Amino acid sequence: MPDSPRRNPFARPRKDDGPRATFRQLLPFLFEHKRVLVWVSVLSMLGALATLVQPLLIGQVIERVQTSEPLGLLVWALVLFVVVSSAISAYQHFLLQRTGTAVVLSSRRRLIARILHLPVSEFDARRTGDLVSRVGTDTTMLYAVLTQGLADSVGSVLLFIGALIAMLVIDPVLLLSIVGVIGASVVAVVALSGRMRRATAQQQQRVGELTSGIERAIGAVRTIRAAGATAREEQAVAAKASQAYESGVEVARASALVVPIAGVALQASMLVVLGVGGMRVASGAVAVSSLVTFVMFLFLLVMPLASAFGAIASVGQALGALGRIQEVLDLPDETSTDAAPRPAAPVADAPALAFRDIRFRYPEASVAARERAAREAVEAHVPLSEDDDATVAVTEDVLRGVTFEVPRGARVALVGPSGAGKSTVLALLERFYDPSSGRIELDGQDIRELSREDVRARFGYVEQDAPTLAGTIADNLRLASPDASDADCERVLRAVNLGGVIDRSPFGVDTPVGEDGVMLSGGERQRLAIARALLAAPPILLLDESTSSLDGLNEQLMRDAIDAVAEGRTLLVIAHRLSTVVDSDRIVVLDRGEVVGQGTHSELVRDVPLYRDLARHQLLV
Structure with missing residues (x-):
């Protein structure tokens, strides 16, 4: 079998570069700390001046030693400038490290603020792990911009120019002999900086994919093990780790070309200076003290070059990461396209909620993300949830002309087979999405004319798979009611039959629930979500299959609790158990995104075949 062709270790990376950023986009992050950066620049200039004096003093010391003249205060002056230069460098280093950390903090705050206000459709289209990677890993790359030479560039420029002038005064011939070497090194670094930026952008993208893979595997670790898919998941995540390694x-290839250039330039310049300088000393054109001084200035000339090369490399890497950061910062938040909200003005005698000929289709990016997630789950032999299976092929309107009303103080139930659009109705009410056409009214007013905060404040929303946040029971309850007392928390817990959880723990309402509520059962997690909604005491409760994980006894206790708090409130309930819906004031039957029947239980059993069939099977679909 013939040997496969060896890959050039310094070959260009593939052009899967991801988003790019410009240096101008980096400036706002730096200008937030402009006062400190100005002070660092002043220190840099003072340090450069103190450093430039040292070769001159050393040259004078050599001349006096050669002529047997007393040194006087020259040695002490040299020591003083060395100490001053070192002290300035140490303080400058501290300021740069602190400011670099502050830049990372400010960029993380911007990202967090933007991510938490993105439209829900963006979370449908993006992986959680990738967003986490941008906050954690990509922002760290900005730290290097300040700590690897960019911020002290003013002093470096002064040092470079000062050394260049001093070398020109000492011996122009020696200076001309090294100009070619220095110029070639500068050109090479500038040419390689673009490659560094592209390679870094690709690396950060791959790290984001790896983080997403790990987050997915850990989040579903029980399901994966139960499905016997641990080895396959390990291989899938390991493959992403390998891709991140390759990036x-x-x-490293790009860095391997950039980093040694300053050292090569210094070594080549030294050889040239020693060769040419030795001949000029031998001919008497240059004194030994001048040659030594020239060599010291050569070091000072290359030092800022090395700093500049490091800055170019670090900026190139930072721009690669900044492209991913800026991509999220440039995304509109969920309110960016909203019209100016009007003051809430309930219309007399209007229903609490009304859907008027609502049509809705999920954004294409959301559909693509769901299809991708479903395909990956199938490939890994991980069981799909009902919702995943129902949305794999969503390419059309999910709701088609849906019209119904929810009178104030009434209990209305939504029923229908899987994929009928029931959960989508609640998502539209919460304004996670806006309808493609039609009008949703809250107390007679179009919800798009109200602020999202106002709309959501009127609802107590319990999701179908309501997440339990890591922390304590009280932390979860106070998510929407931060000022609630322990007594209030205990009251709602007992109302939903969760009193036993706090009774058996010495911590009471401060009992930890574990990551994703792992220390609670499925039914307890669901009841905790309902308790959270009840604690906020909103005028309208939206319950999405809130009793699906409860046994018969706890379901009855839950219905009793809901009945107790439902007085004076409006309820819109999605349920799959007949016992949950038979007592509803109105039942709306959905099928394939359309309303196929409305009325009471007895009316629907008589007039709607689909409902009759669902009732016969106890709505277990």
């Missing part, structure tokens, strides 16, 4: 090697 890291690409960065």
